[in-house]
Amino acid sequence: MKQHFPLKDIQQEKRIYRGRIFFAVGLVIICLLVLASRYAYLQIFHYDEFSTASDKNRIRLQPLPPARGYIYDRNGVLLADNYPVFTATLSKADVENVDTVIEQLQPILELTQEDVDRFKSRIKTARKTERVAIKLNLTETNIAKFSEVKYKFPGVRIETQMTRYYPHGDLFAHVIGYVGRINDKELKSIDKDLYAGTNLIGKIGVEKSYEDLLHGTPGYESVEADAHSNILRHLGRKDPTRGNDLYLSLDYGLQVVASQQLAGRRGAIVAIDPRTGEILALVSSPSFNPNLFVTGINHKDYSSLRDNIDQPLYNRAVQGVYPPGSTIKPMEAMGGLHYGIVDWATAISDPGYFHLPGDSHKFRDWKKTGHGIVNMHKAIIMSCDTYFYILANQMGIDQMNQWMRQFGFGQKTGVDLPSESEGLYPNPEWxxxxxxxKWMKGETISVSIGQGAFTATPLQLAMATAITANHGSHVVPHVLRATHGAKPFTVRNAPDGKINFNGTDEDWVKMREAMIDVIQSGTGRGIRTPLYQIAGKTGTAQVKSIAQGKRYNEAALSERQLDHGLFVGFAPADKPEIAIAVIWENGRHGGSAAQLAKPVFDYWLLTRKKNPIRPANHQVNGGLMTAGIKPGELPSGNESASSTPATSAPTSAAASTPQATPTRPATNEVDE
Known part of the structure; x- marks a missing residue:
């Protein structure tokens, strides 16, 4: 059977084909228009916005932390140095899950829980691209372990950063202080821009007082980085400005000698230039190694220091308060002259005790049989308690308080060190x-000999002694002598007025003569010398109270119940260059404390002038800078302050001059 096939409708097929072509072309045109409009949106109308966003993905602004300023003594001996350590860092922009990365790094970098907590606290407030330290001062083992698995942590880097080092260990710990990792409280108060990339901040001492000068200003570097934070190009840079260098009034050699006197003892020695208020030495014993704190002290070391019965972390010179004992008698006697209650001829008969009218209680003199007929001069030389009992009873606590506060008692001295104690000069209001x-009259009697509730710091005693040496000119103790760097600063270095005194300059001269006789024939005669004159006053502060009718029995007391020994003095007596205060805890009596002061006087007035300190050269920023300046000079450049020239040196010397030869630790040293 013959099949029939329908004829193709060519025209119809052409129409269908053309329709499909038109649809496809239209679809392509529409897609092109969409792409073109999107392109215009991105590249024309919002070019600046999206260009910036794109650059942020590949261009980063990295902070460049400033090097901390160096700290030198008055001779140019380096006291606080910087040296490089390896540090592990990361930024939030580099990793997807920070917590996971830190958890994985813990066994590799030997991170403690303190390291982890500190990092997490800092990363919370850091900018997205800011690199935050995970751990400072990595060991070679840490670095080797990390290198083996580095590919697993594309956002983590090992960088070189500068940290602090104290080349003389515990010698200057209480005055220089130390830096440490920035904590949560400090994070809330610091300028985050100023501390970008910085991990350390001053914690105590000069490092804290002058943090603003020492810190410097950070710089920034613009870099192009890939998705794994690898730097491809360096695009631009603003260098950081290093912190100011500080030149302190402290003398390395004098600090060594003062520290040697207190070795194995508890106590403090403060030496001041009475003409300027410059602190020449400040020692608190026992001390500690500040390098332990720089990158984070471990629990074992900190517990050992914290729980030590001798309290090495306690700055006895500035924070310690002690009954000043008889060391304040010269100042108190000047108060009697000021108020016209006594003069130099006023004499008493001392039977060895004093009692208030109508009261049978006896206030005993240290000498059981008394001192006989005593005027003011003899009262100072023999440290006659009864004389000052009578004077205090006539003067009254209000006048005593008003007068003694002029010497700095019961208030802060204004020293440029943190955490200073005020001490206490008690009165009825207090x-x-x-x-x-209510205040009892018997309390006034106790205060008159530096006992009762009366307490003072060794620094306050040194300042009061300097004022006495100055014939009433008031000085503010300070440790900063000059500063050199980008930040201007004015150093105070001169007396700031005189105390209100109704007597004459001759009265100050007579008091000086009485204090000279303390050394020549009185309670301080154990340190007299033909080479120069010392004016001084010994003191003994009772630690354990003695019941009425009982006598002091040293043999029945434990070592920590023995009396404290104190001494204050200045020399040369006619033109003072140094004023000293010494406290020897449980040193038994003031004569013992005076023995500790003698080598300090000898070094400053004899040895130092014959054999001045010659510090080693100091390497700075790849170039050699002579850290030493001539004794008495200040560095050239942006500085302030001046020094009164010392008088000519005697021909003999007491001991050899300690020479400063500090060394830096190896860069992989571990300071827990």
Whole structure:
């Protein structure tokens, strides 16, 4: 059977084909228009916005932390140095899950829980691209372990950063202080831009007081980085400005000698230039190694220091408060002259005790049989308690308080060191406020010999002694002598007025003569010398109270119940260059404390002038800078302050001059 096939409709097929072509072309045109409009949106109308966003993905602004300023003594001996350590860092922009990365790094970098907590605290407030330290001061083992698995942590880098080093260990710990890792409290108060990339901040001492000068200003570097934070190109850079160098009034050699006197003892020695208020030495014993704190002290070391019965972390010179004992008698006697209660001829008969009218209680003199007929001059030489009992009873606590505060007692001295104690000069208002009871006249008697509730710091005693040496000119103790760097700063270095005194300059001269006789024939005669004259006053502060009718029995007391020994003095007596205060805890009596002061006087007035300190050269920023300046000179450049020239040196010397030869640790040294 014959099949029939329908004829093709050519025209119809052409129409269908053309329709498909038109649809496809239209679809392509529409897609092109969409792409063109999107392109215009991105590249024309929002070019600046998206170009910037794109650059942020590949161009980063990295902070360049400033090097911390160096700290030198008055001779140019380096006291605080910087040296490089390896540090592990990362930024939030480099990793997807920070917590996971840190958890994986813990066994590799030997991270402690303190390291982890510190990092997490810092990363919270850091900018997305800011690199935050995971751990400072990596060991070679840490670096080797990390190198083996580095490919697993594309956002983590090992960088070289500068950290602090104290080449003289515990010698200057309480005055220089130390830096440490920035904590949560400090993070809330610091300028985050100023501390970008910085891990350390001053914690105590000069490092804290002058943090603003020492820190410097950070710089920034613009870099192009890939998705794994590898730097491809360096695009631009603004260098950081290093912090100011500080030149302190401290003398390395004097600090060594003062520290040697307190070796194995508890106590403090403070030496001041009475003409300027410059602190020449400040020693608190025992001390500690500040390098332990720089990158984070471990729990074992910190517990050992914290729980030590001798309290090495306690700055006895500035924070320690002690009954000043008889060391304040010269100042108190000048108060009697000021108020016209006594003069130099006023004499008493001392039977060895004093009692208030109508009261049988006896206030005993240290000498059981008394001192006989005593005027003011003899009262100072023999440290006659009874004389000052009578003077205090006539003067009254209010006048005593008003007068003694002029010497700095009961208030901060204004020293440029943190955490200074005020001490206490008690009075009726204080007792009512703190103990809710009235002042008793017997308390005035106790205060008159530096006992009772009266307490003072060794620094306050040194300042009061300097004022006495100055014939009443008031000085503010300070450790900063000059500064050199980009930040201007004015150093105070001169007396700031005189105390209000109604007597004459001759009265100050007579007091000086009485204090000279203390050394020549009185309670301080154990340190007299033909080479120069010392004016001084010994003191003994009772630690354990003695019941009425009982006598002091040293044999029945434990070592820590023995009396404290104190001494204050200045020399040369006619033209003072140095004023000293010494406290020897449980040193038994003031004569013992005076023995500790003698080598300090000898070094400053004899040895130092014959054999001045010659510090080693100091390597800075790849170039050699002579750290030493001539004794008495200041560095050239952006500085301030001046020094009064010392008098000519005697021909003999007491001991050899300690020479400063500090060394830096190896870069992989571990400071827990």
């Amino acid at each position: 007792k009512m406020r703190t103990r809710k009871s």
